[in-house]
Amino acid sequence: xxxxxxxxxxxxxxxxxxxxxxxxxxxxxxxxxxxxxxxxxxxxxxxxxxxxxxxxxxxxxxxxxxxxxxxxxxxxxxxxxxxxxxxxxxxxxxxxxxxxxxxxxxxxxxxxxxxxxxxxxxxxxxxxxxxxxxxxxxxxxxxxxxxxxxxxxxxxxxxxxxxxxxxxxxxxxxxxxxxxxxxxxxxxxxxxxxxxxxxxxxxxxxxxxxxxxxxxxxxxxxxxxxxxxxxxxxxxxxxxxxxxxxxxxxxxxxxxxxxxxxxxxxxxxxxxxxxxxxxxxxxxxxxxxxxxxxxxxxxxxxxxxxxxxxxxxxxxxxxxxxxxxxxxxxxxxxxxxxxxxxxxxxxxxxxxxxxxxxxxxxxxxxxxxxxxxxxxxxxxxxxxxxxxxxxxxxxxxxxxxxxxxxxxxxxxxxxxxxxxxxxxxxxxxxxxxxxxxxxxxxxxxxxxxxxxxxxxxxxxxxxxxxxxxxxxxxxxxxxxxxxxxxxxxxxxxxxxxxxxxxxxxxxxxxxxxxxxxxxxxxxxxxxxx
Amino acid sequence: xxxxxxxxxxxxxxxxxxxxxxxxxxxxxxxxxxxxxxxxxxxxxxxxxxxxxxxxxxxxxxxxxxxxxxxxxxxxxxxxxxxxxxxxxxxxxxxxxxxxxxxxxxxxxxxxxxxxxxxxxxxxxxxxxxxxxxxxxxxxxxxxxxxxxxxxxxxxxxxxxxxxxxxxxxxxxxxxxxxxxxxxxxxxxxxxxxxxxxxxxxxxxxxxxxxxxxxxxxxxxxxxxxxxxxxxxxxxxxxxxxxxxxxxxxxxxxxxxxxxxxxxxxxxxxxxxxxxxxxxxxxxxxxxxxxxxxxxxxxxxxxxxxxxxxxxxxxxxxxxxxxxxxxxxxxxxxxxxxx
Numbered sequence: 126x127x128x129x130x131x132x133x134x135x136x137x138x139x140x141x142x143x144x145x146x147x148x149x150x151x152x153x154x155x156x157x158x159x160x161x162x163x164x165x166x167x168x169x170x171x172x173x174x175x176x177x178x179x180x181x182x183x184x185x186x187x188x189x190x191x192x193x194x195x196x197x198x199x200x201x202x203x204x205x206x207x208x209x210x211x212x213x214x215x216x217x218x219x220x221x222x223x224x225x226x227x228x229x230x231x232x233x234x235x236x237x238x239x240x241x242x243x244x245x246x247x248x249x250x251x252x253x254x255x256x257x258x259x260x261x262x263x264x265x266x267x268x269x270x271x272x273x274x275x276x277x278x279x280x281x282x283x284x285x286x287x288x289x290x291x292x293x294x295x296x297x298x299x300x301x302x303x304x305x306x307x308x309x310x311x312x313x314x315x316x317x318x319x320x321x322x323x324x325x326x327x328x329x330x331x332x333x334x335x336x337x338x339x340x341x342x343x344x345x346x347x348x349x350x351x352x353x354x355x356x357x358x359x360x361x362x363x364x365x366x367x368x369x370x371x372x373x374x375x376x377x378x379x380x381x382x383x384x385x386x387x388x389x390x391x392x393x394x395x396x397x398x399x400x401x402x403x404x405x406x407x408x409x410x411x412x413x414x415x416x417x418x419x420x421x422x423x424x425x426x427x428x429x430x431x432x433x434x435x436x437x438x439x440x441x442x443x444x445x446x447x448x449x450x451x452x453x454x455x456x457x458x459x460x461x462x463x464x465x466x467x468x469x470x471x472x473x474x475x476x477x478x479x480x481x482x483x484x485x486x487x488x489x490x491x492x493x494x495x496x497x498x499x500x501x502x503x504x505x506x507x508x509x510x511x512x513x514x515x516x517x518x519x520x521x522x523x524x525x526x527x528x529x530x531x532x533x534x535x536x537x538x539x540x541x542x543x544x545x546x547x548x549x550x551x552x553x554x555x556x557x558x559x560x561x562x563x564x565x566x567x568x569x570x571x572x573x574x575x576x577x578x579x580x581x582x583x584x585x586x587x588x589x590x591x592x593x594x595x596x597x598x599x600x601x602x603x604x605x606x607x608x609x610x611x612x613x614x615x616x617x618x619x620x621x622x623x624x625x626x627x628x629x630x631x632x633x634x635x636x637x638x639x640x641x642x643x644x645x646x647x648x649x650x651x652x653x654x
Numbered sequence: 655x656x657x658x659x660x661x662x663x664x665x666x667x668x669x670x671x672x673x674x675x676x677x678x679x680x681x682x683x684x685x686x687x688x689x690x691x692x693x694x695x696x697x698x699x700x701x702x703x704x705x706x707x708x709x710x711x712x713x714x715x716x717x718x719x720x721x722x723x724x725x726x727x728x729x730x731x732x733x734x735x736x737x738x739x740x741x742x743x744x745x746x747x748x749x750x751x752x753x754x755x756x757x758x759x760x761x762x763x764x765x766x767x768x769x770x771x772x773x774x775x776x777x778x779x780x781x782x783x784x785x786x787x788x789x790x791x792x793x794x795x796x797x798x799x800x801x802x803x804x805x806x807x808x809x810x811x812x813x814x815x816x817x818x819x820x821x822x823x824x825x826x827x828x829x830x831x832x833x834x835x836x837x838x839x840x841x842x843x844x845x846x847x848x849x850x851x852x853x854x855x856x857x858x859x860x861x862x863x864x865x866x867x868x869x870x871x872x873x874x875x876x877x878x879x880x881x882x883x884x885x886x887x888x889x890x891x892x893x894x895x896x897x898x899x900x901x902x903x904x905x906x907x908x909x910x911x912x913x914x915x916x917x918x919x920x921x922x923x924x925x926x927x928x929x930x931x932x933x934x935x936x937x938x939x940x941x942x943x944x945x946x947x948x949x950x951x952x953x954x955x956x957x958x959x960x961x962x963x964x965x966x967x968x969x970x971x972x973x974x975x976x977x978x979x980x981x982x983x984x985x986x987x988x989x990x991x992x993x
Contacts, residue, residue, distance in 0.1 A: 316733075347937070377937065380810065532950065
């Protein structure tokens, strides 16, 4: 006992002595070549470009890997050259040839060659992890990839696709080019890949890229340390180091950016933004996220099969209330499946709350007395709150809406089985081209959102199919917009809003360009005064 | 003694095996599709079915079960669907941070909880007793989330006495990982700057956690102390003319410790599961957050691994408590203590 007490006394003394030492000074603010970003990175599970499909993982990969093409920071409509300096397509629209730059090096010092590109893309379609569909949708297999010479790559697709779609996909996170020599040396046999995992296990926590930053360390659930790669062919970072610190709690992000312990607080909510607005040391940067919050209506369920009822519901919704109150102003109304930030975006608003019109439409459809139905909703903010506003709105036209809260592992399988009446949902693009949204929202044949809501419209599906082969960018955008007009008026959705990302940025941070998605996130432009 | 410990360890293995089996069948009853977590919300039906085959969920139940048992027999906890890493690696990675935090919290709870309980029993109904009761009440009833944020606001944001959330200053580099506990690893490496910084970073989260344990410990210490103080042998000691101080320290306190130790054991076991909210507020990379994500996404292998770790921790702490009993009170024989 005495020994125990002795040990305790020592620990207390130790703790007490530590308390007397002054706490941290504003650490991030004191170093000009180190940028500290505080963000919720609990979804960081793999850093392998072939596997990562979560915001944080793609965000980190965007710093450490180069792609064949890329979107310039701040310009997100058409991708430009990156590892590939020029490209051309055969007359039948199926075979693409890419010329690689000759001065690109991996972090290991190895040169970036056509063989690395063939290996990297081949890896994605062989491993078949979640994001692999971005390439396999073009019928790409390992056999479609060919290194013509050290700096020329040829990719053959199964049929002609709109160049805009294909090139945008080659600029997405999954196409990060890995150092084939380094990765092959770390391949091992696993249960899932008995013939060898092509480095899948190793790359989940390590990095073998040629990007502007080298991943120095990933301490899980704690921080990622990125160091500048001075040997980059073009985009050498202005900073020496970037630390991405995991801070999942938004209030904590706010306190730390205000105090200067972090330079950028990622994704702040309206409460925190309000608290920071008066600060003279930092400002709020905003950019619309490309996520779209929408309501899906299963058109096989009761009155929802009537287009006029769906139209009435769209007129009944209190859009302003949702944006101003539930979202605290951090959202913008949208009536298109092409989010702002993408090519082809059209800001036209079809629906504003108009209860009289909604009631008239209900009467025309034969439901003047309303009806009862159920909305399935996720249990995470803001979904329940959004559903409550919807409930109040629909009550005004006689529709009794029952809210059924579900955890996401119940919600999505149920949605996939077309079990819902109405669902509160959201959709994030998979790559940076309107096609990634147009297809799920308007083409039921791909068994995505349109199919899940049992909305089988051959006209819109045909328009999307036509767009998928249209080589002229402007004509392609017109096709999407034509499909969108039909979807807005007749389709199974209510488009609620596009949220705004709000970042708290210290005033000494220069060159930060808030990105609409994580695979467009570029840190090499950032510096500190 | 050695024999006893061996017996207890055998029974621990049986417990763990039982838990493994129960967990497997419980996971089947839950009306949730684990593929939803693996495939993500945007996946199309074909991808979901393909993944179902990859992960073996398309196999008959008994095949799944035998595969599961076979793996466990080889100490293979399988891969986490979420992280894509072996569950054992994940646990080894995240547990030390939790263990470190829970241990510091426990030290705080014991160092302050026991004296608080003893003093309030001795000075019953005095101002001190009332004050102790208020502290206990705060510890038990204050929501951790709220308390954590308030402490942050005061001691970090306003006063700057304590550092920001996290385990270590962003500019410091962790010492080589040996135990995974920063305080220990920094001592091994002789890196006192890291040691001091890590200690400072642990004070707030450990206090929040410790306050919760403290409340329970103080209450038990108080009531068992009161119980002991009314016993005949304490009266005898007083009649013998022993000063009140020695009556308490030598006769009452050691006897009151036995139930308190039980409480300490239970509290410690609970803390080792990881404290989700505390870990979230203080950006502490521990097991609590890992397991929460695993539960929410039905990451079966991770759930089984975590459950077994918790079972083993509880059993070991219990064993330790029983051994302490024998040390504290020689009248308790270990053979009877089994159960």
